[in-house]
Structures are given as C-alpha cells and as structure tokens.
Amino acid sequence: MRKIKFDINQQLKEMTEHRTDDLSIACYKTTISEHVQGYIPLHWHDELQFVAVVQGKVLFHINEQQVAVSQGNGLFINSGIMHMAENFSMEEQGMYLCLNVAPQSLVSAELYMKYVHPYVTATNLPFLMIEKSSSWGEQVLGNITAVRQEIEEQAPYYELNVAAAVLEIWKGLIKNGYFLEHNETEMIRSRRIKQMLMWIHQNYTEPLRLEDIAKVGQLSRAETCRNFKLILRTTPMQYVLDYRIRKSTELLRFSQHSVTEIAYEVGFNSTSYFIEQFRKMMKRTPLQYRREEQKGRQDEEKEIRS
Known part of the structure; x- marks a missing residue:
C-alpha cells in the first residue's frame, strides 16, 4: 500500500486544501x-x-x-x-x-x-x-x-x-455554555474588525484601497494587515477579492448578465483579472461555473418532474 505524505510548509502549516468543489x-x-x-x-x-x-x-x-x-x-x-x-x-x-x-x-x-x-x-x-x-x-x-x-x-x-x-x-x-476568556485588547480589535468588514460589505463594488479600510478601523495599514491575519487568516485586500468572487457566484447563478458585466458589478476593473481570480478560487472559469449550475438545476427539475 502506498504511504500517504502529509504536506506541511516551513511554518508547520498543513498545505492540504480542505474543501469540496462548492464548500469550504x-x-x-x-x-x-x-x-x-x-x-x-x-x-x-x-x-x-x-x-x-x-x-x-x-x-x-x-x-x-x-x-x-x-x-x-x-x-x-x-x-x-x-x-x-x-x-x-x-x-x-x-x-x-x-x-x-x-x-x-x-x-x-x-x-x-x-x-x-x-x-x-x-x-x-x-x-x-x-x-x-x-x-x-x-x-x-x-x-x-x-x-x-x-x-x-x-x-x-x-x-x-x-x-x-x-x-x-x-x-x-x-449553546453548550462554554466559558470563554478574552482580554480587553482583543475585544477592541474585534470591534474594529467588525467595522471594517461591514464597510467592505457595503462598498465592495467600488474601488477599495488598504488605506480606506485602515481608516475605517482607525488603524495604521500595518496594524490593519496584522489584525486581518490574526482574526481572519487573510489580508484585507485578499478578503475584498474573495468577497467579490463570492458575490459574483450569486450573479452567475441568478442573473443573465454577461461575465464582463458581472466582473464590473462586483468591483473588478478587468474581465481577464476577474476570470483569473475566479478560476484560482473556484477551480473553474465563470462560464464553466454558470453552465454547471444551470445543468445542476435542470437535472434537479427533471428529477422532481419524474
């Protein structure tokens, strides 16, 4: 039997991608x-x-x-x-x-x-x-x-x-009633992160800069990046990118807009960059994603009718 190699990097972080095609x-x-x-x-x-x-x-x-x-x-x-x-x-x-x-x-x-x-x-x-x-x-x-x-x-x-x-x-x-311990510094950080996330969700269709996000949280750019890494395990701009991609999947499923139209609607200023980032995150192109979703719905409808 072939032995399994456990893939970790120099920081001991596991490199396996823990997800299905559609779920994290x-x-x-x-x-x-x-x-x-x-x-x-x-x-x-x-x-x-x-x-x-x-x-x-x-x-x-x-x-x-x-x-x-x-x-x-x-x-x-x-x-x-x-x-x-x-x-x-x-x-x-x-x-x-x-x-x-x-x-x-x-x-x-x-x-x-x-x-x-x-x-x-x-x-x-x-x-x-x-x-x-x-x-x-x-x-x-x-x-x-x-x-x-x-x-x-x-x-x-x-x-x-x-x-x-x-x-x-x-x-x-x-709901198990587990008592949680947090220090005051962490609670302040949480409130600031919440403010920044809410602002991103409200403005993701607009051009966003790290400076804008940091200003909302009343933090320096470096401290903003550190807090995002600590709490969300990502960078502020990567979070914006991922959020835009997630919002684009809704439009691909439920609208008839073209890929270019959707790219601009969710805040990208380049269709090719949108397709590149979509493929990196979703492991398929936007059009492939749309076709698969449409086929899945059609198959479900056939099953219901039968």
Whole structure:
C-alpha cells in the first residue's frame, strides 16, 4: 500500500486544501499507520477540526497537552492550534473521521463576529472533548458521520445537507455554555474588525484601497494587515477579492448578465483579472461555473418532474 505524505510548509502549516468543489468543508477518513511517518506530524491549519474516532484509540498532542480519544468519542480542535496524532498503542490501529471547516463558512459574514469569532479567538479553547455519553457529543459524532456520507454519495442537494449538519454541530458547541476568556485588547480589535468588514460589505463594488479600510478601523495599514491575519487568516485586500468572487457566484447563478458585466458589478476593473481570480478560487472559469449550475438545476427539475 502506498504511504500517504502529509504536506506541511516551513511554518508547520498543513498545505492540504480542505474543501469540496462548492464548500469550504472536507471530511476524511484518516488511518494513522498509512502515513509515511507512522503518525500525523505536528501541524496547524486555519480550519476548525472535528474528529470522530471510529477504530482503536488515538493520542493527540495539542499545545503541549496529551489527549487520548477512544473509539466512539471525538475531539474539537480550534483554528490555528498546533497538534499531532499517533496510535495510543502499537497493538491497535487508530482510525478517525476528520471534518475540517473554514470558520468563515459556518455563518454569513454579517454573523461571523457574533457567533464564530469569539470562539475562534478564545484564549482558553484550544480543544474540547466530544463524548458520546453527552447529548451534544452524540449529536456531533452523528453529524460528522452524516457529512462524510453526504460528501461521498453527492446525492442531489447534498451541499445543503452538509452545510446544515455542520451548522448544527457548531450551534451545539456554542449553546453548550462554554466559558470563554478574552482580554480587553482583543475585544477592541474585534470591534474594529467588525467595522471594517461591514464597510467592505457595503462598498465592495467600488474601488477599495488598504488605506480606506485602515481608516475605517482607525488603524495604521500595518496594524490593519496584522489584525486581518490574526482574526481572519487573510489580508484585507485578499478578503475584498474573495468577497467579490463570492458575490459574483450569486450573479452567475441568478442573473443573465454577461461575465464582463458581472466582473464590473462586483468591483473588478478587468474581465481577464476577474476570470483569473475566479478560476484560482473556484477551480473553474465563470462560464464553466454558470453552465454547471444551470445543468445542476435542470437535472434537479427533471428529477422532481419524474
């Protein structure tokens, strides 16, 4: 059997792209012994991670802590947290489902600062055990399995089912009453980020500069970039670019406007640059995306009629 190489960069960030074609979500079955090193090496990633151990017992190392997770139980690992995993013993092989979710994809941009950011940035929430003996834990573990099955089968509307299951997982976590610790500096930073994001959402169709965004947050350009990197794991201008692309997908699906018209409507001043950036983010051209979406809707309508 060919061994799996775990791809990380010099900063120990995992380089795997955790997404399906349409969702910033991925769910893998990981067998520890199949990796080149015989374990999952120390790494981190921007995505939130939900683990469900389906075989054996797995030992996770998280921020210098060791957490043993037995079959039937699981673990939540927060965004940006260093971790590794290995078999708890040589006698049994550990296997687990690993659900990775981009924090920004959990809820709309308008709700991110209220329902996601406080948990992603909490200083006392690097990980959380998910035990099947609790009602929340049982629900989370069941939803991880359901997401894996939905992604594998890709039946009609599977994306909606996956998004709903992931949102239910997150809703359960934040309703669990977990006490979060934050310092005052971080709270001020959150308010400023919220102001800047709201301004971007209101003005993304216009030419935007880093100086404009920084002014809204009453910060220097360097401090604005640092805060975006810390909180959103991206740069201000990359966030603007990604937001424009996301808005363009709505127009491609639901309007008859040409690609050039859509490019200008969402703030690009070059059709070729829009197509280039769209392909980089969506792994297809705008026209290919539109055709696939139209075909998908037609297939769904045929299925409904039949």
